[in-house]
Amino acid sequence: MRISFLGGGRMAEALIGGLLARQVASARAVQVMDPDAVRCRALEARFGVAAQTVLDDAWFETDVIVLAVKPQHLREAVTPLAGRLGRILVLSIAAGLPLGVIGRWLGGHRRLVRAMPNTPALVGAGVTGLYADPSVDALGREEAERIMAAVGEVLWVEEEGKIDAITALSGSGPAYVFAFLEALQAAGEALGFDAATARRLAQATAAGAVRLAQESEEPLSRLRENVTSKGGTTEAALARLTERGFAETVREAVFAAHARSQELARQLGEAP
Numbered sequence: 001m002r003i004s005f006l007g008g009g010r011m012a013e014a015l016i017g018g019l020l021a022r023q024v025a026s027a028r029a030v031q032v033m034d035p036d037a038v039r040c041r042a043l044e045a046r047f048g049v050a051a052q053t054v055l056d057d058a059w060f061e062t063d064v065i066v067l068a069v070k071p072q073h074l075r076e077a078v079t080p081l082a083g084r085l086g087r088i089l090v091l092s093i094a095a096g097l098p099l100g101v102i103g104r105w106l107g108g109h110r111r112l113v114r115a116m117p118n119t120p121a122l123v124g125a126g127v128t129g130l131y132a133d134p135s136v137d138a139l140g141r142e143e144a145e146r147i148m149a150a151v152g153e154v155l156w157v158e159e160e161g162k163i164d165a166i167t168a169l170s171g172s173g174p175a176y177v178f179a180f181l182e183a184l185q186a187a188g189e190a191l192g193f194d195a196a197t198a199r200r201l202a203q204a205t206a207a208g209a210v211r212l213a214q215e216s217e218e219p220l221s222r223l224r225e226n227v228t229s230k231g232g233t234t235e236a237a238l239a240r241l242t243e244r245g246f247a248e249t250v251r252e253a254v255f256a257a258h259a260r261s262q263e264l265a266r267q268l269g270e271a272p
């Protein structure tokens with residue numbers, strides 16, 4: 001599969017790394033366009049792919065174009081693509097931008113898939129939600145899935161609005177987990193550990209708890225109860241979290257991300 005990336009930032013780098021490691025594409029079959037020449041040289045040196053600061057005809061000799069620029073830059077970035085796409089599959093990872101809007105910017109192109117990955121893709125442990133325009137055929141869906149599966153799990157949804165929900169849950173989700181880990185580390189430091197030890201304890205705890213949850217068929221509530229001895233330490237901690245509205249705060253945070261994803265296109269002056 002030949003794959004061209006529009007934008008060579010963090011997510012493009014994660015995807016290229018996964019595609020090459022899993023041999024979904026060879027370095028010769030991957031091209032990047034990014035206006036930053038330093039970035040281009042860095043991608044060439046790291047992966048052996050071709051990276052350039054301009055769009056030339058060779059860049060369009062591809063099966064898939066991945067849109068990997070910030071939503072705020074996407075319109076300007078994709079306008080030069082309009083009318084040059086033919087049967088190319090366009091895979092957008094931009095947050096909050098519906099396919100209807102991107103298709104309009106691309107001059108009515110319909111061979112479009114929207115994906116929402118997350119940064120654990122950098123270590124091959126991402127999870128990506130995918131939605132295809134109904135006109136995309138099985139081959140197009142398979143190409144999109146092979147690209148995203150190179151950096152982790154994939155989940156198809158049949159309703160585009162669900163991509164905003166995935167953005168709020170797993171797209172932004174790593175930041176919630178890091179915020180929790182930061183807080184746990186800070187608490188560890190307040191209890192007298194140095195930063196490195198507190199971080200190590202916090203991370204090992206999170207990694208172990210997630211692995212236990214993945215390998216268990218018990219509901220999460222049961223796993224929590226298994227830690228919580230009656231009259232013990234965990235009960236004291238959880239009582240404080242409940243008193244401070246932990247679950248409600250997480251829910252409100254996820255809903256705020258969801259609302260933001262839904263309003264991004266409107267803010268750019270685009271109705272879905």
Ligand SMILES: NC(=O)C1=CN([C@@H]2O[C@H](COP(=O)(O)OP(=O)(O)OC[C@H]3O[C@@H](n4cnc5c(N)ncnc54)[C@H](OP(=O)(O)O)[C@@H]3O)[C@@H](O)[C@H]2O)C=CC1
Nearest residue numbers: 007008009010011034068069070071073077093094095117
């Ligand atoms: N970060 C995350 O956790 C996630 C991000 N996403 C989505 O992925 C997309 C990329 O995000 P991320 O990789 O984090 O962003 P980055 O800013 O790291 O990468 C975007 C790259 O695109 C370049 N760029 C800007 N304008 C153009 C243009 N006209 N043509 C080509 N390239 C251009 C930027 O250059 P310069 O820096 O010089 O502007 C930059 O190198 C976003 O749409 C985001 O919503 C999706 C899921 C998770």
Ligand SMILES: O=C(O)[C@@H]1CCC=N1
Nearest residue numbers: 095118167171172173
């Ligand atoms: O914060 C953002 O808008 C992007 C999308 C999901 C994660 N980062």
